[in-house]
Amino acid sequence: MGKRERLGRPLLDCVSVRFEDARPVRPFRWPPGGRYFPGWYWAATTRQHVGFESWLERDRLVLMDFDPAVVGVASQPFWLHWHDGTRERRHAPDFFLRRADGSAMVVDVRADDCIAPRDAEAFEVTRRACAEAGWGFERVGTPETVLLANVRWLSRYRHPRCRQHPVAARLMEISSQPGPLMAGADSVGDRLATLPVLFHLLWQQELSAEGMAVELLGPRTVVRLAGGGAGWRRRGGGFRRLPGSWSSPRRLLTRPVGGRGTSWRYCMVCRRMLPKGRCRGRSSTPGCTRWPNASGPRRPS
Structure with missing residues (x-):
């Protein structure tokens, strides 16, 4: 060329x-x-x-x-x-x-x-x-630290495949009345299935979270239906763990199993929440037959 x-x-x-x-x-x-x-x-x-x-x-x-x-x-x-x-x-x-x-x-x-x-x-x-x-x-210059951490976390769920329409519709209905983030996710179903959809709706700004610029997203963050709705515009995908304290969003993906904490991750290939390291279809697993570049997969940004 x-x-x-x-x-x-x-x-x-x-x-x-x-x-x-x-x-x-x-x-x-x-x-x-x-x-x-x-x-x-x-x-x-x-x-x-x-x-x-x-x-x-x-x-x-x-x-x-x-x-x-x-x-x-x-x-x-x-x-x-x-x-x-x-x-x-x-x-x-x-x-x-x-x-x-x-x-x-x-x-x-x-x-x-x-x-x-x-x-x-x-x-x-x-x-x-x-x-x-x-x-x-x-x-x-340098953006606000807390706002950036929250937006970067939500960006991991920006891809359309995170939107499961029945779950999204139910979350939108529940969020017409403001309530805690985790309680709303649990009321719709298994949080491992509903949280990725909820984060995607927050990225789309169809839902809004209080205090995005002053505190990290957490289980008690108040979520409500965004005024007027942002519509279906955003696209993309990717997942990466954010470092943080006990109130960091990554804690939302930790589920006690047998008295011990098991770290869970949303697989962008299988489109499921699975224990870390147990998904053969994860984009970060070398040799995954479901990933286009099996010899050397690239992690989404």
């Missing part, structure tokens, strides 16, 4: 371009001993992989995917060229977002204490260029 064609055009001629569908203008690299951790995140909003160059970018990408106002996202969609009075400069913004109202937003991700003068100049030039094009611009 040949090199991709690159076209240089004036900024105002690019206003109507759908940059949310663009491929990254530069490759993501994994150098040995590198300081950053690049990778790919499967966005439920677009059903496509979106690249990131650091864990901070990944965290922001998860929050963008959770935002119901975002309908399109792409990483490093274009190069912005300018002359700083001494030499030619260029900058590739981290993300381009398309919102449901048709507006566009360019996002650069950098922690507040990691902005060098050269980077600050690039962000300011990008801000002015976006204003000229009629786009929004935002430089974001």
Whole structure:
């Protein structure tokens, strides 16, 4: 496959371009001993992989995917060229977002204490260029810790296969009256079957949980029907355990068996809750005949 064609055009001629569908203008690299951790995140909003160059970018990408106002996202969609009075400069913004109202937003991700003068100049030039094009611009840093932990937990259940329609309908009915998260899951059926569906509805924002930004999700978290409902929009899949205290969401998947705690996991291949290590169809089990890449399965992000 040949090199991709690159076209240089004036900024105002690019206003109507759908940059949310663009491929990254530069490759993501994994150098040995590198300081950053690049990778790919499967966005439920677009059903496509979106690249990131650091864990901070990944965290922001998860929050963008959770935002119901975002309908399109792409990483490093274009190069912005300018002359700083001494030499030619260029900058590739981290993300381009398309919102449901048709507006566009360019996002650069950098922690507040990691902005060098050269980077600050690039962000300011990008801000002015976006204003000229009629786009929004935002430089974001480290997100709120508790909110991020909760959203990352829910993102493990973003895939449509977590939605079992009879269970989802019953959970929506029960949640019309606010109540504790675990009590609502138990009232519908076996929590090992109902919790993944409940978390998926929270990700979809068809259900809402109180205090998402101030405390970790737990058995006593109050869950209610979201006002107006967020609709069926989000897609994607993945599961990963989150570290945390006794109130961490991972405790919701621990079930006492024979007087001892047995850790359970939701298998994205078998679509069942099974004891950890006992599922031959788990995506993290090498040689699984039900996984497309049996020789070396990839863990979902």
